[in-house]
Amino acid sequence: MARGLxxxxxxxxxxxxxxxxxxxxxxxxxxxxxxxNGNQRQYDESAIGRLSFIRHARELGFSLEAIRxxxxxxxxxxxxxxxxxRVAQRHLDQVESRIARLQSLQRELKRMLTQCRGGKVxxxxxxxxxxxxxxxxxxxxxxxxxx
Amino acid sequence: MARGLxxxxxxxxxxxxxxxxxxxxxxxxxxxxxxxNGNQRQYDESAIGRLSFIRHARELGFSLEAIRxxxxxxxxxxxxxxxxxRVAQRHLDQVESRIARLQSLQRELKRMLTQCRGGKVxxxxxxxxxxxxxxxxxxxxxxxxxx
DNA sequence: CTTGAAGCTCTAGTTACTGTAGATATTAGG
DNA sequence: CCTAATATCTACAGTAACTAGAGCTTCAAG
Numbered sequence: 587m588a589r590g591l592x593x594x595x596x597x598x599x600x601x602x603x604x605x606x607x608x609x610x611x612x613x614x615x616x617x618x619x620x621x622x623n624g625n626q627r628q629y630d631e632s633a634i635g636r637l638s639f640i641r642h643a644r645e646l647g648f649s650l651e652a653i654r655x656x657x658x659x660x661x662x663x664x665x666x667x668x669x670x671x672r673v674a675q676r677h678l679d680q681v682e683s684r685i686a687r688l689q690s691l692q693r694e695l696k697r698m699l700t701q702c703r704g705g706k707v708x709x710x711x712x713x714x715x716x717x718x719x720x721x722x723x724x725x726x727x728x729x730x731x732x733x
Numbered sequence: 734m735a736r737g738l739x740x741x742x743x744x745x746x747x748x749x750x751x752x753x754x755x756x757x758x759x760x761x762x763x764x765x766x767x768x769x770n771g772n773q774r775q776y777d778e779s780a781i782g783r784l785s786f787i788r789h790a791r792e793l794g795f796s797l798e799a800i801r802x803x804x805x806x807x808x809x810x811x812x813x814x815x816x817x818x819r820v821a822q823r824h825l826d827q828v829e830s831r832i833a834r835l836q837s838l839q840r841e842l843k844r845m846l847t848q849c850r851g852g853k854v855x856x857x858x859x860x861x862x863x864x865x866x867x868x869x870x871x872x873x874x875x876x877x878x879x880x
Numbered sequence: 881c882t883t884g885a886a887g888c889t890c891t892a893g894t895t896a897c898t899g900t901a902g903a904t905a906t907t908a909g910g
Numbered sequence: 911c912c913t914a915a916t917a918t919c920t921a922c923a924g925t926a927a928c929t930a931g932a933g934c935t936t937c938a939a940g
Contacts (some may be wrong), residue, residue: 593884609864609928611881623938639864646838650927671846678842681835688832691793706834713807713817716793717786741917756897771905773918787929797896
């Protein structure tokens with residue numbers, strides 16, 4: 587009876603785009619599903635679970651590589667939770683340093699904007715600030731791929 | 734006397750990589766410099782200024798497109814500062830919404846991690862949280878290219 | 881049985897670079 | 911002046927994580 591789910595149904599159920607699902611299959615995050623006689627993909631419920639997991643983790647800013655790790659860990663229920671925690675903790679660290687950097691950036695932008703109201707470009711503080719490297723707040727511009 | 738600066742010197746002076754400078758030239762952010770007989774680029778001091786501007790703005794998270802706008806505006810000193818302000822203000826708005834989203838993400842990650850200490854994957858709360866879409870905090874996952 | 885939506889594969893484009901290969905140029909030391 | 915080391919040149923490929931399109935086939939409804 588249960589005929590299986592078309593890729594479009596899975597897309598609607600999870601909020602992913604059809605192409606994204608195919609892309610995830612291509613890079614090995616999703617297993618290759620059964621195909622109909624006409625070569626169309628047919629999924630079962632478990633695909634929705636796995637894809638929801640991926641999508642939610644992406645929304646939380648995990649990279650596809652981190653998600654690949656998480657999926658591998660979760661596929662083995664005897665695995666120690668500590669490994670999963672480690673991935674999440676590392677991600678939390680990244681998020682926190684990112685917040686800190688954005689906040690210092692926010693301060694600098696606000697300062698720029700309050701100093702410069704009206705006037706001509708020739709005296710624009712925004713451009714001054716951007717030109718003057720010595721005013722730079724942060725030297726950290728290395729950042730992981732996530733988010 | 735002043736023979737002009739090699740690309741390597743400019744790179745060291747600004748903290749950019751040599752390839753990055755050539756890339757910026759290729760996409761029209763930097764003008765084509767004079768060349769030596771041997772076809773090597775020779776810059777003057779003004780190139781360092783322009784490149785520092787670009788680099789600093791990048792560090793502050795402006796996209797190359799925004800920087801292109803800013804450079805065009807700053808190249809005409811009669812321009813109204815308001816246009817420059819508008820670019821900076823829009824960027825500030827983006828930064829602030831990004832901070833807000835990261836903070837809610839931070840809360841969710843912390844909650845995940847405090848709920849799950851030790852144990853096996855089969856009962857791991859991190860994986861539970863990531864699997865359960867209904868717990869999702871934020872629905873905003875559209876974001877501009879900058880930073 | 882027809883028609884239109886949905887699916888298929890494959891390719892190229894996005895952003896902002898980074899890295900490599902293989903050839904040429906410049907500079908410093910002897 | 912010659913050589914060796916370093917720097918630069920062009921051109922192309924690769925990165926992350928998709929997105930969009932061309933041109934074709936399949937499916938479901940009426």
